[in-house]
Amino acid sequence: MNAPAQIAPAAIVEHISFAVPGMHCAGCISKLEAGLAPVPGIVGARVNFTARQIAVAHLPELTIADIRAAIAAIGFDSEPIRDAGALTDTRESRALIRATAVAGFAAMNIMLLSVSVWSGADGATKDLFHLLSGMIAIPTVAYSGRPFFRSAWSAVRRARPNMDVPISIGVILVTALSLFETLIGGPHAYFDGAVMLLFFLLVGRVLDSVMRDRARSGVAALLKQTAPGALVVMADGGTAWIAAECLEPGQLMIVPAGERFAADGVIESGASSIDLSLLTGESAPERVSAGRIVHAGTLNLEGPLNVRVTAAGPDTAIADIARLMEQAAQGRSLYVRIADRAARWYAPAVHTLALLGFAGWMLAGAGWHQSLLISAAVLIITCPCALGLAVPAAQIVAAGALMRRGVLIKDGSALERLAEADRALFDKTGTLTLGRPEPVDLGPIAPARRPIVLALAQASKHPLSQALRAALEADGVRPVSLDDLFEEPAFGMRGSLDGHVVSLGRPMRDQGGDLMAVAFTLNGDAPVLIQFRDALRPDAAPTVHRLEGLGLICSIVSGDRAVAVAPVAQALGLTAQTAMHPQAKLDAIARLAAGGRKVLMVGDGLNDGPALAAAHVSMAPASASDVGQTAADAVFLGDSLAPVATAILVARRTMRIVRQNFVIAIAYNVLAVPLALVGVVTPLVAALAMSGSSIIVVANALRLRGAAR
């Protein structure tokens, strides 16, 4: 409606989505949609603000790069999204929402009929109303109960009972018994209880699933796409763009500056420097030339390279790390969530009680019909409504509070594990530090020359240039316009201003060429050296203190050399292990876990991936590689490290609330079960008790709304 889409008739239209993390208001929506619509080749654009994404329908002749350029022209950074997996996740949520809607509809209508029965309808009217209730309830139970029945069945088959087993048995038994009651014209039918129970529990499930989806789409929006493919020299001498998964060993790919390698390979010709931070966590770029091996996912910084592919797709070094990660993650899947741990005690207790009630009344000579009704009442009154709703309600409220503070929690189990952590391991580059260079001091550049430096820096994609540009722009410097601006491979930028030659690039070796630095020259004057460092994240030191105050012993595990780690370790007062490979980090975690520690791993790089997956719980900054973000349980946004401590604090408060809710639920059962055993629980009492206890636990969970403040 807001997007004036031009419909190109009878054309093949392709669809692609981009993550646009920079949009934050209605103006951004209209700017993006209205700005893209007139671009030739774009058929339509639609923003999804919740996911911070834009879906673009375009003609096939437009490439991904063209659309990104169009979005950049409007003033937004964007990343193309490969949307695998995301679809099935939302489908699961959708199915749950549909089941909940059906259960809600049925519960309301049955309640309508039940209220008239409770207010005194009897005889034929009561039987008719029971029959109508049954006709609504039975299809509802069959449809809306499926998520529970499925999960209960698989739990029984694996001999690992969960919450869904008593729920399924209770609901089916109560429905069957009520049907029997209705057919013989008995006094009580519990259809309303069974359906209301399903409704409350489904609300809990929906909350749990919505929480997972919301965090996932948030993370997906931040995912950086590693090279989707490469330009390959074909047999006939021409070039063609080939997708990463179709590359084959032996092919020659041309990788321009500023692009990532799509496959492992050996450099045939060209010289450049590459950013290996994805693999090693090392932030300083590394010089490369012919004969050097390069890995998929690393970034070519300076000049074009011709690379002979040696391994592609599943054979690359990245894929190896991914496999290591998959194996590491298997340990974590053994974690049993708190609700299921409670169910291990709860289910047998409830079933024993129901059975005892049945046996007791049989012995007392009440007859099997009356005894069965009593045990059904026990099952429905003890059905873990409060438990099934209490845990997800507390967790989604806490996750919402954390999300407003810039922490995305992937699921409820992550919050539970976060609360248990008692040992913290930090990666250095990109985690304790920002992972991007920052100029140490702009002082050496005379103010009059700053606009020239900015103009040179703006034209390059090199991380040092980008850092310099950001620092200068933050100072309010405006660029001058330069002539003959060009990027000289393996050096930097050159240009001219009123006939003077200006340059910004790699310093000569004798001027400290090994440092992270760039040199600015004007007309052959003595070069001005600008040094860079990888600064600590703001709040790094207070965060470490807060974590230690919370009882988490912190230390550093880094893939970097000891010399590079030492200043950071000193500044934060932490012990550090250095030069660690992904496997070594895994071993360190395994040793701590064997000692009974619950390790929180905070890391960002691909090299941290296995450790993030293996640790008891893990967090990654939003600037992390997508492997890091995928492996981590929680992602924190922004530069500050403070959200790590906040997340631990909120997770612990959440678990306190969850435990309180368990106590409330147990207290409720202690009151209600004797009533059920005595046989005074009518459908009316069951309905009141059930809604009452649910409201209390949800209200208690809502106290977490301000937990992250």
Add this chain to the structure above:
Amino acid sequence: MTGLTLLIPLALGLGLCALAAFFWALRSGQFDDMDGAALRILIDEEDEA
């Protein structure tokens, strides 16, 4: 009793209509972008033309 034969099907029918409407809204993507929907009413369409 005669009132009931009319009222009960009517009540159920209305409820079913609401359920069907909700399903239709869910399928047609009206719940896909809750935050965006809230913001879109602020967009001034006159300016874009």
